[in-house]
Amino acid sequence: MNLEALFKISYGLYIVASVKEGKLSAQIANTVFQVTSEPPKIAVCLNKKNTTHEFVKSSRVFSVSVLEKETPMQFIGRFGFRNSRDFNKFEGVNFKIGKTGAPIVLSHAVAFFEVELENECDVGTHTIFVGKVVDAEIISDAPPMTYEYYHYVKKGKAPKTATVYLEK
């Protein structure tokens, strides 16, 4: 079997952000998808080791920012390769606190959603969090970043905690 076949699956690139007792967290994720339309529900898949996983489990709210295609690699690295526990990812970043209390990253975002958690599906190293969309806005008409563009054109890497990591 050739697991590189898994690289043929298409994804976008997103920042998922949450809150716990006044502390903010945010991380890069590629597994964000709409799962129902009536009512509109979103699912995200997060690694159990990540701070945002802990915060979503606790506060039961999160936001998703859809990143624009030309998001600088440095910006992605800030959210994807650091830990919210010991580094303030929001410093110098344009964001707002949404109606759920979760932070919403606006820098380099073409759209955002806010989600109230309804289901958790334990899939091993990760959890799929599913919830109802309670707010949604388009911020810009710039094209969204795809994971393919990030990986093949921008030569971006995935951390070991990603859903798509494949040891070579």
Added chain:
Amino acid sequence: MNLEALFKISYGLYIVASVKEGKLSAQIANTVFQVTSEPPKIAVCLNKKNTTHEFVKSSRVFSVSVLEKETPMQFIGRFGFRNSRDFNKFEGVNFKIGKTGAPIVLSHAVAFFEVELENECDVGTHTIFVGKVVDAEIISDAPPMTYEYYHYVKKGKAPKTATVYLEK
């Protein structure tokens, strides 16, 4: 709130196929994604009204074929807008029976996976099916179809049972 923000999420386009008591089913899906890498697990989100949903629940196996960018609209329509109960979607289509017993569509596919079901997550009108990848192959180097390309360039539509349907 502007639910068109949900159209900024990136997806590919896939055929999910399954089997039940010797009968084959297959449908178009856009919500296919890898959820863990150790071991490699895949999730798909299917509408409860679809025959493939019933077959996956029963046989606990399914295949995913990643469609190539230039898949003809007629081919997509065959799998996306007909019902496996009263129409043989596989007639004239290149496919094989995989090691799980599920059919695997090879026509217009750049890669496929076979999956053994592990978890089901009820999210309302749809179920997220999660399972372990037990086979995976790359078939061609053609670029995969993205939902964006299908929707905006090829002017493809989504049926009411899709995860992304949005009444206008």
